[in-house]
Amino acid sequence: MRQFLFLFCLFSHAENLKKLSQNLYWHRLLHMKENVSHVDGEHFFLSKEKSAYSELIETLKYIKSEKYHPKYKDHIQCLFPARTKWLEETLKLTLPKVTCEELQWWKNQFNAKGLSLVFSSYYPNNPSSFFGHTFLLVHRDKNPLFDMSIDYAAMGVENVNALFAIKGLIGLLPGIFSIKPYYMKVNEYTRGEGRDLWEYKLKITKNQIEQMLNHLWELTKTTYFDYYFFDENCSYFMLELLEIANSDWSFTHKLPFFVIPIDTIKAIVSEPGVVDKISFRPSFSKKAKAKLALLSSEEKNTFEKILSDKKIKTNNPKVLEALIDQYRLKFFNNHKLDKNDEKFLASLKDVRGTLPPIKEEIKLEGKRPDKSHATSHIELSLGKKFADLTLNPALHKITHSNEGLPPFSHVEILTTTLRYKNDQIRFKESILASVLSLHSYSSFDFDPSWLSQAVINNEKRLQASFDVGIGTSVKKDNYSLYFIPGTRLNISRYYKNTFSLDLALNFGGILSLGSWGKLSLLGSYFLRRKESINKAVFSYYLSRKITLLAQSVFSFNTFPLNKSKESSLSFVYFF
Amino acid sequence: MKALLFILLLTSAFARDKSDGCGLGWQVTKKKTLSATTTRGTTNSVVPPTFGMTTGTIGCAKHGFVKKNKQLIHFVEVNFEALQSDMVNGRGETLSALASLCNTNVNNFVGKYNNLKAGSPSALLAKVRNTVSCI
Numbered sequence: 001m002r003q004f005l006f007l008f009c010l011f012s013h014a015e016n017l018k019k020l021s022q023n024l025y026w027h028r029l030l031h032m033k034e035n036v037s038h039v040d041g042e043h044f045f046l047s048k049e050k051s052a053y054s055e056l057i058e059t060l061k062y063i064k065s066e067k068y069h070p071k072y073k074d075h076i077q078c079l080f081p082a083r084t085k086w087l088e089e090t091l092k093l094t095l096p097k098v099t100c101e102e103l104q105w106w107k108n109q110f111n112a113k114g115l116s117l118v119f120s121s122y123y124p125n126n127p128s129s130f131f132g133h134t135f136l137l138v139h140r141d142k143n144p145l146f147d148m149s150i151d152y153a154a155m156g157v158e159n160v161n162a163l164f165a166i167k168g169l170i171g172l173l174p175g176i177f178s179i180k181p182y183y184m185k186v187n188e189y190t191r192g193e194g195r196d197l198w199e200y201k202l203k204i205t206k207n208q209i210e211q212m213l214n215h216l217w218e219l220t221k222t223t224y225f226d227y228y229f230f231d232e233n234c235s236y237f238m239l240e241l242l243e244i245a246n247s248d249w250s251f252t253h254k255l256p257f258f259v260i261p262i263d264t265i266k267a268i269v270s271e272p273g274v275v276d277k278i279s280f281r282p283s284f285s286k287k288a289k290a291k292l293a294l295l296s297s298e299e300k301n302t303f304e305k306i307l308s309d310k311k312i313k314t315n316n317p318k319v320l321e322a323l324i325d326q327y328r329l330k331f332f333n334n335h336k337l338d339k340n341d342e343k344f345l346a347s348l349k350d351v352r353g354t355l356p357p358i359k360e361e362i363k364l365e366g367k368r369p370d371k372s373h374a375t376s377h378i379e380l381s382l383g384k385k386f387a388d389l390t391l392n393p394a395l396h397k398i399t400h401s402n403e404g405l406p407p408f409s410h411v412e413i414l415t416t417t418l419r420y421k422n423d424q425i426r427f428k429e430s431i432l433a434s435v436l437s438l439h440s441y442s443s444f445d446f447d448p449s450w451l452s453q454a455v456i457n458n459e460k461r462l463q464a465s466f467d468v469g470i471g472t473s474v475k476k477d478n479y480s481l482y483f484i485p486g487t488r489l490n491i492s493r494y495y496k497n498t499f500s501l502d503l504a505l506n507f508g509g510i511l512s513l514g515s516w517g518k519l520s521l522l523g524s525y526f527l528r529r530k531e532s533i534n535k536a537v538f539s540y541y542l543s544r545k546i547t548l549l550a551q552s553v554f555s556f557n558t559f560p561l562n563k564s565k566e567s568s569l570s571f572v573y574f575f
Numbered sequence: 576m577k578a579l580l581f582i583l584l585l586t587s588a589f590a591r592d593k594s595d596g597c598g599l600g601w602q603v604t605k606k607k608t609l610s611a612t613t614t615r616g617t618t619n620s621v622v623p624p625t626f627g628m629t630t631g632t633i634g635c636a637k638h639g640f641v642k643k644n645k646q647l648i649h650f651v652e653v654n655f656e657a658l659q660s661d662m663v664n665g666r667g668e669t670l671s672a673l674a675s676l677c678n679t680n681v682n683n684f685v686g687k688y689n690n691l692k693a694g695s696p697s698a699l700l701a702k703v704r705n706t707v708s709c710i
Contacts, residue, residue, distance in 0.1 A: 179640070183672065349692075353662070
């Protein structure tokens, strides 16, 4: 009878563990999706099978024992503190006391008082940050610049180029977590790269932050993740860490396939009781612009005069600071100043340095990025005798309304259009990637505007084309004009030599009409070889916001050299 | 003129002495180009000596936290440009943070740009130590 009871207890104990291994939180700790972990490092797993159940058994075995696991030089309690804490609480275990010096030291260093999820705005000049970036910020006691940032990024290439992009797309780059003082990030983002930082402060307890740090320790001590640009990227892991901090939070199921940083911010904002406060840290360039705008017209004149004739005839600290700001911006843009600029900046500083500080603080408002339209959209266009269906999985077209995103920006990937015409549905075009980066012309600091695009077009015949161009633009608050000459390389088997290179003159103007929408005129004129199918194309768009999730676009395309034109009315729905 | 030359030599000597510093360039990295833009090693990609937690400096930090005796120089190196600008203006967030690191009042830095002008982070730190009582 006793043996029977013993076996019975053993059996039901095993049953309980089986059930426990299916616990959602346990799966989160193991980064399991459908019973398979997407952790890629060997040492994260204590069992050979790497299943939720086997990991549970092995973890319990070693945390309950004073012995060390043969594979590791630290005790399992010290290597897997998040698992330990959860199992101890859930199963009400009494575990042997193990001193984890390094872990304890590390957690004490944080001295965590609070936590924010920080979003940095877009930086079109760097392909790996087209879509912004998110990281966690642990708040400590002192000045916020000494808070600690936690960041997940793809490891290791100094030069972000096509190889990096390809490796990132298919998971060949290892991703790692890094921890740094916030002042490093503030310097790098707001000054070095002209990006804003948005801090979303979370409603979270110190215990929850500690559990998150416990898990972060587990990850960094034992493993890495293969970095996938589309789904397992920087922002995805931030959310996974938050889901471990608070078992009630569930964000990752809300995300689309293409996870871009802003989607993760929207996921936390849309959940009630998660975000406590939102703070805005404007970029240095935004602050400089605001300071300049506050100068009186007389001060502005003095400013312009000194900028051109380089004679410092003023004692006005506002004017001097505005001048110094211009040179600092130039330095941040070019990473150095030429000898003359350096000398002049030094003399400006000498003069300003003797004058008292300005008392007034400038308060800046920013457009909240989580209020921008959803990133994927579907567009239905109806024209004379044709209809197009376009799917745009990511980001943002210059012709569309852009709350929360930098104005006059254009980034899109994998936009695919099907055309229904003459009773047939055909693949019309796929824009693999298209970026237009506009920088306002300034004789003081010339920063070129550029575009780059890869398209597969099947309208006349199947052809791939690659555009690259560099030029200039004028960017004001509600309009923008650009002229970007460049080249277009066409690849099609219909060409005699498969390749055909055209010169392209790309130009455009975009006018924001406030709540009436946006009017865009874009054109490309090709100096082309006879057989090329590229001709001039001028497109007119009038887009109008209907709701946050829908817009209408009227477009008119004319191909003057072809003597053909096409107009359509589209409805765009964001999701 | 000779005095100026002497001072320049002195400050450049300080600049060359890397043994005390964290080797962080405050002059941000290479110029961005169309095809191969750099990420400064820290923006969205990191080049660490070991897995995981690092500030990108060697010998100055442990698991991401700057060692206590390097905190001042690390801060000055990263923020050299911003600190000088804040000192010129007599105010600023970075300057206030430096003041708290030195356990002193930020007003002790105001109006002292002439004494705080420096050509390198280590020179700046030396001048800061001369101007305010900073450990």
